[in-house]
């Protein structure tokens with residue numbers, strides 16, 4: 001996975017601006033958070049210390065809190081407004097409330113000592129960090145022996161229709177969509193860490209919208225802005241570009257009933273602590289494991 005040339009502060013500001021609208025639009029994000037946690041169904045783990053990276057408004061935080069109600073849970077996000085939102089929806093009177101801490105911090109520079117957590121989890125954040133390899137290295141650095149890394153991120157096919165429509169407008173405009181990784185490059189990135197038994201799988205979601213503007217509005221409401229992309233062409237919301245999208249997207253990617261569709265590929269991955277990197281040829285996608 002390559003460095004994406006994102007401006008972290010701008011990414012944080014875009015998410016901070018979306019704090020009031022995020023939950024209205026985050027249907028897919030909630031579904032992914034639930035599916036990510038379901039990956040632990042057959043995993044023997046009773047973490048005492050859990051770290052969540054990129055809490056947003058706190059949906060995944062609450063799932064982790066319920067699942068590991070005896071653990072100390074630390075949660076961080078680059079956008080202070082998101083941290084406040086997550087903290088405000090945290091059930092304060094529960095016995096475990098005192099065991100939860102919230103802080104504004106960058107996934108690529110975690111403010112924690114080495115080996116501080118037994119579970120390091122993150123849902124749909126990695127696509128927004130400037131250097132995913134550094135985020136992974138940080139996740140591993142703060143992981144304690146016997147600990148588990150668990151995360152989801154968007155994959156290469158995400159928003160492929162929008163990327164194509166933007167490219168039809170001008171080649172450079174396709175760069176307004178983040179270069180999401182494929183499962184192989186995600187596996188390669190994990191292989192560089194001292195981890196063992198890395199596993200990945202993916203889900204493909206097709207969402208439909210009344211028109212391309214509804215999709216653009218949703219992305220904006222989620223804080224998924226191109227403003228953090230360095231050297232980007234003129235923004236996604238220029239009038240000429242929006243008109244083009246409105247016509248071009250529907251022409252190429254609409255159903256019989258006239259609704260447009262958008263693909264979202266979600267990659268899930270998990271890996272256990274190891275002292276030194278293991279020599280795997282490549283990560284085994286879950287569907288290729290016999291009996292799965």
Ligand SMILES: C[S@@+](CC[C@H](N)C(=O)[O-])C[C@H]1O[C@@H](n2cnc3c(N)ncnc32)[C@H](O)[C@@H]1O
Nearest residue numbers: 015029054055056077078079106107123125128
């Ligand atoms: C798509 S939201 C996901 C939020 C939440 N995990 C969920 O599933 O709803 C991405 C979150 O990552 C945060 N984020 C982006 N870049 C980050 C970074 N470098 N460090 C920490 N958090 C970051 C954003 O502020 C935002 O809250």
